[in-house]
Amino acid sequence: MLQKNFYKIFSGLLLQLSLSLYILSGLLFKKKLVIFLEYNFYTLNSSELVMVFLIDWMSMIFISIVLMISSVVVLYSSSYMSEDMNKNRFLLLVIFFILSMSLMIISPNMVSILLGWDGLGLISYCLVIYYQNVKSYNAGMLTVMSNRIGDIAILLVISWMLNYGGWNFIFYLELMKSDAYMVLVGSLVILAGMTKSAQIPFSSWLPAAMAAPTPVSALVHSSTLVTAGVYLLIRFSEFLGGSVLFILLMILSTLTMFMSGLGACLEMDLKKVIALSTLSQLGLMMMILSLGYSVLAFFHLLTHAFFKSLLFLCAGVLIHSFCDTQDIRVMGSVSKYMPIVGGFFNFSNLALCGVPFLAGFYSKDLILEMMSLSEVNLLIYVLGYLSTGLTVSYTFRLLYWSFINEFNFNSMVSFHSDSIMNKGMYLLFFFSLVGGSFLSWLIFSSMNFIYLPVYMKYMIIFVTSGGIILGALSSIMHKFSGSLVNKKMFFFAGSMWFMPHISCNSVNFYIFTLGHGMKKNLDFGWLEDSLVFNLKKTLSGMMWQIQKMSLNNLKMYLMIFTGWIGLILMMMVLF
Structure with a gap:
């Protein structure tokens, strides 16, 4: 009972905070204000370690809607997860998930974005494997490995932005337009956004993440994890708008939208149908974003969350x-x-x-x-x-x-x-x-x-x-759909164009085959025979000889003494 009341109290606090931030976003939009909050952690000579937070109407309204949906999900979970033995751990994971998303939203700095970005990936893995069965473990591994590609892309962006002397990308967007080397940064940012928002060819993890509890799915697939990639690209749209990279993104996002819609028409799992629907809407956001309408993409992101x-x-x-x-x-x-x-x-x-x-x-x-x-x-x-x-x-x-x-x-x-x-x-x-x-x-x-x-x-x-x-x-x-042709067509369209097989089997098959061959030929083959059996046989023979000498002390001493005497006499005769 106390736990259920704590769920309700926390839900009410989130709702009040959401309302306050919504009012703040309206004021910021009306006055056209952008506020930067800087906290200096450490200064040594001219080097500074500074945490920067960006407070504008876009970040505040997004956090407001995230908190509002989170409050509903927490209240819903107080009943949905009431019989679960680990509901305290579930609530803590949800809280850390909200904090990671909020940190990602208000960060104009690539390092702090990485903290929120990686926090989303790690906690989503913990939530996907929450029910602790084989299906959940496989889905969690596919989810976290797909998202690690985006994490690596963000790390590479951090290393390349050292050329500008800082990681506050919001200050360098105009400068990036005239820098040919920063095309690489743009491509890495798009790669990170595509992995987190599950665009082709990284689409297979999103339906697999349905192994998480349903309240988490409501939070993840509406306003937090999958929308993080879209939001990052909205922030970088001033730099990437009209580039060849956005044209490529438009093609891939349109294909993602079509592929997921086709798969949802043939899917029989209720949660997977809704997950493929989320993937279709993410493709729509990416498509209109790549056309240059970033505010419109953000508008659909918010309405879709409801x-x-x-x-x-x-x-x-x-x-x-x-x-x-x-x-x-x-x-x-x-x-x-x-x-x-x-x-x-x-x-x-x-x-x-x-x-x-x-x-x-x-x-x-x-x-x-x-x-x-x-x-x-x-x-x-x-x-x-x-x-x-x-x-x-x-x-x-x-x-x-x-x-x-x-x-x-x-x-x-x-x-x-x-x-x-x-x-x-x-x-x-x-x-x-x-x-x-x-x-x-x-x-x-x-x-x-x-x-x-x-x-x-x-x-x-x-x-x-x-x-x-x-x-x-x-x-x-x-x-x-009894004919073989119809079955093959339905299987191709309903399996996301074999995307899960490509993501898993094509990556793992050759590695597992090589590992099996090495185990068979080396561990269980000639290497085992030469290093284990022969070595064991040789050492066993040597130990048996030593043991034989140890167990026959007087006889061995007499034989050795007689041998030495004979050797000395032979040497005296010869020399």
């Missing part, structure tokens, strides 16, 4: 209710038995699709129209709209299996509807409805006129309608 965290929390209730089963094929008629959770789940899904006047509409519609207004390749344009249609498709498919379809589970199921869980979801439900309009009024103080032809304006409606039809077809298509 409905995606609500979606995960609803999924946690559904998984509890269906006896820890995540297969959507055994669900059904949820709206009949759990109307509140069903309503939250439906509204968050509709916000994800961009239904008018929900949170996702304000950012997603604007992104698609700005993409139509920009000079993009036809392939990027088609894949962008097609991926949006796939979002509607897997959302409708999820609603069909979970709500419209008949109840498919056994009769002993106990539907879990907890008032504490619902209290936290009410706040996220409110922001999923009106958060998009609130943020659009705050961030976009002046209106932009977007002039497009009529057929481009109606393109979104056509794509949405096509996505609903495709979702209905994919819900019944699995019954007609």
Whole structure:
């Protein structure tokens, strides 16, 4: 009981702090203020060790939303994790996770960014392996090893920025534009952002990270770990905007968006469908960021955090209710038995699709129209709209299996509807409805006129309608996938284009094969025979001779004495 009260108190404190920072971000935006806080740790002659914090409207509103979602997740966890034996450790990990993300957000210094960045990677590993089974260990290792690539890239950026005499990159962005050598720094920053935000070819770790508890998934996949890469690139967008590196990022992010949308349309695991949905939205953020609209990417990052965290929390209730089963094929008629959770789940899904006047509409519609207004390749344009249609498709498919379809589970199921869980979801439900309009009024103080032809304006409606039809077809298509060609096609599309196999097997297979060969040929082969068996045989023979001499003392002494006498007599005769 005391632990549950501590969860509630900590959740309330986070919510109050979130509200205070939201008000501060509005004041900073209105007055166009940027505050730098410096703390000097140590000074020796002209060398200084200084910690710098950047406080502007972007960092404050991001931390505000992170703390608000964290408060809901902590309150939700007080009931969700109530039967867990290690709930104190879970709360400590969540607290350190929030602190690492906050440090990363307010740091204009590459060294302090590395502290938060590496803290996110380490604590995410601890949370992914929280349930301590083989699946969790494999997923945790894939997660931490993928993120270590980004950590190495940040370390290389730190070493290269020594050329400028400091690591406060915010001061050198204008200088970087005219420096050809800093193209390497830009490529390393993009590499780090791609690993943390799981863009191709580092996409396989994000669905694997679903092994973590569901409240952690709500926090990780909405506003913390996976958005850290997008946020870092938003900070560097002034330097990287319009470069060849951003063109490459646009291609990879569009492919990531299409690949994850296609995989979600064929996935049957509830949490993996939502994880692939997160990957699709990250691709959308990266794509619009690479086109040069960094504020718009940040706007979608914030609105996406509201409905995606609500979606995960609803999924946690559904998984509890269906006896820890995540297969959507055994669900059904949820709206009949759990109307509140069903309503939250439906509204968050509709916000994800961009239904008018929900949170996702304000950012997603604007992104698609700005993409139509920009000079993009036809392939990027088609894949962008097609991926949006796939979002509607897997959302409708999820609603069909979970709500419209008949109840498919056994009769002993106990539907879990907890008032504490619902209290936290009410706040996220409110922001999923009106958060998009609130943020659009705050961030976009002046209106932009977007002039497009009529057929481009109606393109979104056509794509949405096509996505609903495709979702209905994919819900019944699995019954007609009996041919070998269809099975291979579904397996290719549903396995993220073999990305997990490429990330794991292609890296590990040859190393494991070489290790097996060395063990077979060296440890168990000629090396063992020559060094172990022959050496053992030789040493055993020598020891046996020595032992024989030791056990026959008088006889051996007489033989040695007689031998020496004979040798002396022989030498005297010869010389």
